[in-house]
Amino acid sequence: MNSKSMSKLDLKDTVILHCIERGKPIPSISPFVLKLETYLRMVDIPYQVDTTKPFGPSGKTPWISLNGVDMTDSQLIIEFLNKKYDKNPWENVSPEQKASARTVRVMLEEHFFWGMARWRFVEGVQSIPNLINISGVKFRLLKWVFPGRIKKSMNAQGLGRHPPDTIVKLVSDDLKDVSVLLGDKPFIAGDQPCEADCALFGSIAQCVWAMPGSPYHNLVENELTNLKEYCIRMRAKYWADWEDCLFKNIKA
Numbered sequence: 001m002n003s004k005s006m007s008k009l010d011l012k013d014t015v016i017l018h019c020i021e022r023g024k025p026i027p028s029i030s031p032f033v034l035k036l037e038t039y040l041r042m043v044d045i046p047y048q049v050d051t052t053k054p055f056g057p058s059g060k061t062p063w064i065s066l067n068g069v070d071m072t073d074s075q076l077i078i079e080f081l082n083k084k085y086d087k088n089p090w091e092n093v094s095p096e097q098k099a100s101a102r103t104v105r106v107m108l109e110e111h112f113f114w115g116m117a118r119w120r121f122v123e124g125v126q127s128i129p130n131l132i133n134i135s136g137v138k139f140r141l142l143k144w145v146f147p148g149r150i151k152k153s154m155n156a157q158g159l160g161r162h163p164p165d166t167i168v169k170l171v172s173d174d175l176k177d178v179s180v181l182l183g184d185k186p187f188i189a190g191d192q193p194c195e196a197d198c199a200l201f202g203s204i205a206q207c208v209w210a211m212p213g214s215p216y217h218n219l220v221e222n223e224l225t226n227l228k229e230y231c232i233r234m235r236a237k238y239w240a241d242w243e244d245c246l247f248k249n250i251k252a
């Protein structure tokens with residue numbers, strides 16, 4: 001048996017998580033990648049990170065391959081893996097708590113996300129080299145292309161038709177609502193983490209660790225401190241190796 005077929009056998013039932021390269025202050029600056037990787041850790045599914053082809057068949061990151069089959073979209077992937085590996089990350093969660101957690105997830109992923117993307121790639125674009133490994137040439141290209149691309153997408157989505165300070169107000173209200181719904185609970189549905197916590201962590205951790213100087217960082221740092229404490233709790237539970245997963249500590 002040659003080493004190629006050996007490694008293929010070894011990878012049977014191992015999820016290959018295709019995603020962008022590790023970030024500098026956070027394992028991924030993509031909320032969706034951080035969400036999916038946190039889920040894989042939560043339910044203990046074996047996986048390997050592969051950053052060689054980060055954008056999958058739908059042109060988005062993350063995507064996975066499993067036993068030769070490719071899949072896209074973090075949420076569809078999670079629902080597929082729950083079935084395939086017989087996992088239930090919703091144990092002891094009532095239908096009402098589940099509906100509320102899902103509502104929060106969708107708000108963060110489909111509404112808050114755009115405010116975050118705008119700040120990162122428009123107002124905060126100069127901070128990008130502090131977040132990811134990027135050459136001078138690629139950074140100049142990113143600064144040239146990304147602000148316009150984000151504004152175009154946000155114009156289609158709708159938020160982009162408002163002035164920048166209105167966008168900040170609208171999506172800050174998302175964070176404020178998540179903070180109220182979380183309250184003093186350790187996790188979004190109560191004492192135990194559930195699937196939706198992966199998405200909450202994926203998004204809110206960006207504000208805590210990877211959006212310095214942004215209005216969203218200021219909110220979780222100074223006003224919505226239960227969100228920051230929540231992220232620290234999730235990180236301690238699922239990312240004991242957080243430091244090892246930062247770009248500077250990844251061995252080539």
Ligand SMILES: N[C@@H](CCC(=O)N[C@@H](CS)C(=O)NCC(=O)O)C(=O)O
Pocket residue numbers: 029030031032059060061062072073074075
């Ligand atoms: N619904 C998708 C969203 C994934 C997504 O939007 N990923 C962003 C990075 S955070 C991306 O790949 N953007 C590239 C693009 O839209 O061209 C999921 O949950 O996986």
